[in-house]
Amino acid sequence: MAEWWKTGIIYQIYPRSFQDSDGDGIGDLNGIRRRLPYLAELGVQAVWISPIFVSPMADFGYDIADYTGIEPMFGTMADFEALVAEAHGLGLKIILDLVPNHTSDQHDWFRESRSSRENPKRDWYIWRDGRDGGPPNNWISNFGGSAWAWDEATGQYYYHAFLAGQPDLNWRNPEVRAAMHDVLRFWLDRGVDGFRVDVIWHLMKDPDLRDNPENPAYMPNQPDISRLLQEHSADHPDVHDVIVELRRVVDEYDERVLIGEIYLPLDRLMAYYGRDLDETHLPFNFQLLQTAWNARDVARVVEEYEAALPPGGWPNWVLGNHDQPRIAARVGEEQARVAAMLLLTLRGTPTMYYGDEIGIGRVAIPPDRVQDPWEKNEAGLGFGRDPQRTPMQWDRSAHAGFSTAEPWLPLAEDWPMRNVAALSGNQQGILSLYRTLVRLRQEHPALVLGSYEAVTVTDQVLVFARTAGDERLVVALNFSGQRQTVTLPQAGLTPLCSTASMPLQPFGSAELTLEPNEGLILA
Numbered sequence: 001m002a003e004w005w006k007t008g009i010i011y012q013i014y015p016r017s018f019q020d021s022d023g024d025g026i027g028d029l030n031g032i033r034r035r036l037p038y039l040a041e042l043g044v045q046a047v048w049i050s051p052i053f054v055s056p057m058a059d060f061g062y063d064i065a066d067y068t069g070i071e072p073m074f075g076t077m078a079d080f081e082a083l084v085a086e087a088h089g090l091g092l093k094i095i096l097d098l099v100p101n102h103t104s105d106q107h108d109w110f111r112e113s114r115s116s117r118e119n120p121k122r123d124w125y126i127w128r129d130g131r132d133g134g135p136p137n138n139w140i141s142n143f144g145g146s147a148w149a150w151d152e153a154t155g156q157y158y159y160h161a162f163l164a165g166q167p168d169l170n171w172r173n174p175e176v177r178a179a180m181h182d183v184l185r186f187w188l189d190r191g192v193d194g195f196r197v198d199v200i201w202h203l204m205k206d207p208d209l210r211d212n213p214e215n216p217a218y219m220p221n222q223p224d225i226s227r228l229l230q231e232h233s234a235d236h237p238d239v240h241d242v243i244v245e246l247r248r249v250v251d252e253y254d255e256r257v258l259i260g261e262i263y264l265p266l267d268r269l270m271a272y273y274g275r276d277l278d279e280t281h282l283p284f285n286f287q288l289l290q291t292a293w294n295a296r297d298v299a300r301v302v303e304e305y306e307a308a309l310p311p312g313g314w315p316n317w318v319l320g321n322h323d324q325p326r327i328a329a330r331v332g333e334e335q336a337r338v339a340a341m342l343l344l345t346l347r348g349t350p351t352m353y354y355g356d357e358i359g360i361g362r363v364a365i366p367p368d369r370v371q372d373p374w375e376k377n378e379a380g381l382g383f384g385r386d387p388q389r390t391p392m393q394w395d396r397s398a399h400a401g402f403s404t405a406e407p408w409l410p411l412a413e414d415w416p417m418r419n420v421a422a423l424s425g426n427q428q429g430i431l432s433l434y435r436t437l438v439r440l441r442q443e444h445p446a447l448v449l450g451s452y453e454a455v456t457v458t459d460q461v462l463v464f465a466r467t468a469g470d471e472r473l474v475v476a477l478n479f480s481g482q483r484q485t486v487t488l489p490q491a492g493l494t495p496l497c498s499t500a501s502m503p504l505q506p507f508g509s510a511e512l513t514l515e516p517n518e519g520l521i522l523a
């Protein structure tokens with residue numbers, strides 16, 4: 001039997017936006033508990049929950065003030081333990097979001113570190129003297145501006161790859177590594193099934209803090225961070241040693257998974273499987289988020305990714321997360337269905353993002369409701385991540401059944417029609433399509449464990465085959481709004497599922513006509 005993280009689907013929850021249980025307009029753990037049966041019925045295997053630890057919420061939980069405490073806004077440790085127990089009872093795994101690159105500036109470690117230059121925790125963070133009256137080097141924060149904050153009291157700068165309220169830990173200090181290993185064990189002891197590790201490629205930086213080079217391809221409409229190539233501030237060769245150590249901790253326990261969040265080109269990404277597959281089990285593959293949405297580019301990305309995988313490295317695919325525009329906002333409602341079919345039929349573990357299964361699309365955030373600190377720092381440039389973080393839409397009751405209070409972010413306008421209850425009764429709806437696709441994965445091992453082989457690629461259509469033993473399934477995806485005809489590898493195939501809103505049409509020949517925006521699975 002293959003490992004659960006190879007055969008199953010991962011479902012990401014942004015906890016502030018999934019389900020509120022206490023009427024403060026912000027989702028919480030007891031809300032997630034209430035919706036576990038929905039997730040089990042949807043057929044996903046694991047739930048990855050964005051950070052739920054004590055946090056001042058400057059970056060909505062990605063700024064942690066206590067790694068082993070539950071944020072009171074989300075609930076209590078008892079609520080968390082109940083969540084894990086109930087999830088396990090339903091056959092669902094729980095993956096936590098570990099943010100080891102930086103803490104909150106409210107973390108006790110940082111309070112101590114900044115209290116004096118002599119403090120034993122001074123070296124837990126990256127402190128430096130300034131250079132020529134300015135910061136120690138030219139590094140830029142991911143949210144814009146210098147990545148160095150001046151600390152008046154001790155007369156030095158500290159480094160923050162993200163907000164000033166998110167100081168980077170010094171992973172070259174063995175005490176930091178040991179402390180973080182204890183954090184992992186704390187949660188693994190409580191039955192957690194794995195971690196998604198935030199910005200794992202950032203953990204080690206150039207020890208000499210050399211200036212980053214200019215990015216020759218920088219365009220003024222890009223974020224400030226893109227002015228420089230992150231040559232010395234991230235993806236340092238030494239990072240692999242610390243990931244091997246993290247993996248060893250995870251491997252002290254049975255059947256756990258280590259997932260890395262990594263935004264890097266393919267060749268660099270693959271190094272995060274580890275030389276002996278001893279780093280992350282799944283280095284997140286964001287290729288589909290970064291490629292143009294057309295048959296040729298998607299086919300090329302799949303081909304290149306498959307070719308780049310190290311021997312034994314298990315593939316994975318991501319179609320959305322809390323940082324990236326939603327798939328339906330990007331490619332439109334019709335192509336979002338094709339994308340769903342692609343995600344669930346490619347070779348590799350799929351990660352779904354909450355709300356994509358009901359096709360949440362573009363949500364306009366009025367200026368007075370902006371929450372994302374990045375949008376506040378670099379306003380009006382369209383980098384804001386709030387549109388992909390709006391509340392889940394459950395039913396027609398007030399606030400879409402998400403909360404009894406006004407939610408922290410607005411709901412998508414079409415929520416009265418686009419919600420789980422309404423779509424559950426609609427055979428043609430996107431939720432039914434997702435359910436069918438998940439069921440087909442469960443019924444057809446070829447879709448999970450089979451090989452991938454591109455069959456036909458045109459400007460508009462991608463046809464590929466998934467083969468395991470004597471089972472062979474063919475997937476044909478029309479990326480265009482026009483009807484397309486392609487020749488299949490053989491005649492006499494039977495359609496199993498179509499994204500088009502019409503009954504399956506049996507056909508006998510090898511000539512296949514796809515309706516506009518139609519994806520088809522055939523056996």
Ligand code: TEU
Pocket residue numbers: 059062063099142162198199261263322323324385
């Ligand atoms: O994101 C990492 C990251 O690189 C982001 O800057 C990402 O590129 C950006 O949001 C646009 O896609 C992770 C978390 O997922 C994000 O929510 C956090 O803000 C960030 O780390 C800091 O912890």
